[in-house]
Amino acid sequence: MVENLFRLDGKVALVTGGSRGIGAMIVQGLVESGAKVYITSRSLEACEEVASKMNALGHGECIAMPADLSKNDNIESLVKELSTKESQLDILINNAGASWGAPLGEFPEQGWDKVMNINVKAPFFLTQSVLPLLRNGASQSDPSRIIMISSIAAVSPDSISAYSYGPSKAAIAQLGKVLSKELVSEHILVNTIAPGIFPSKMTSYLDMDQAANMTPVGRVGQPEDIAGLVIYLCSKAGGFMVGNYIPLDGGFLVK
Helix, strand or coil: CHHHHCCCCCCEEEEECCCCHHHHHHHHHHHHCCCEEEEECCCHHHHHHHHHHHHCCCCCEEEECCCCCCCHHHHHHHHHHHHHHCCCCCEEEECCCCCCCCCHHHCCHHHHHHHHHHHHHHHHHHHHHHHHHHHHCCCCCCCEEEEEECCHHHCCCCCCCCCCHHHHHHHHHHHHHHHHHHHHHHCEEEEEEEECCCCCCCCCCCCHHHHHHHCCCCCCCCHHHHHHHHHHHHCHHHCCCCCCEEEECCCHHHC
């Protein structure tokens, strides 16, 4: 039993923002667990580069499917293309995100709208669009999964001058709860992960040594941390998990 508890062989996954940072960490974990993973981001080159690296691992399969999800037309095109390749989707990881920093008195409307569109609006409409594929493979014994990637910024008052980021991540966490209640009867399990500090382009402005010192476990997040939790939630091991908001922050919120 244990050897198959965390396996994802035969599962089909879609990971948004899968070409870098936390998204790429998640992709590698899913692929190494045997899943067939479609990754999307705005850059074809970045998607293909990650897909090539993942396929060289010799485990699951990784396929580049670039799209700018800030536009609903692109979401519809992405799902239409996916539907020509797959009859069902087992796992959706809503990971793609954006941030914007500016002093409070100078924070622009553009910065607010961009972050809310990418971090909240796009995941909602993508989820809506792929529901038929998620329903196709879902059963009580083997539910489909949706993972929302929020952030500890959703509950932390430290904005670091990114005034739309924390509220957007709070919104995606609440959206996860709302969807979990609605979709559980259809055998689709929705959970939310709230990462702390992980090395990525979004956190590149931080001193990682200083960030590690601020974290009770004494380090920042590593690929196996986020990959392990995602694999757990998406595998048979996590089949009784639904509607949860899970901080993954090395104790940052409890210090």
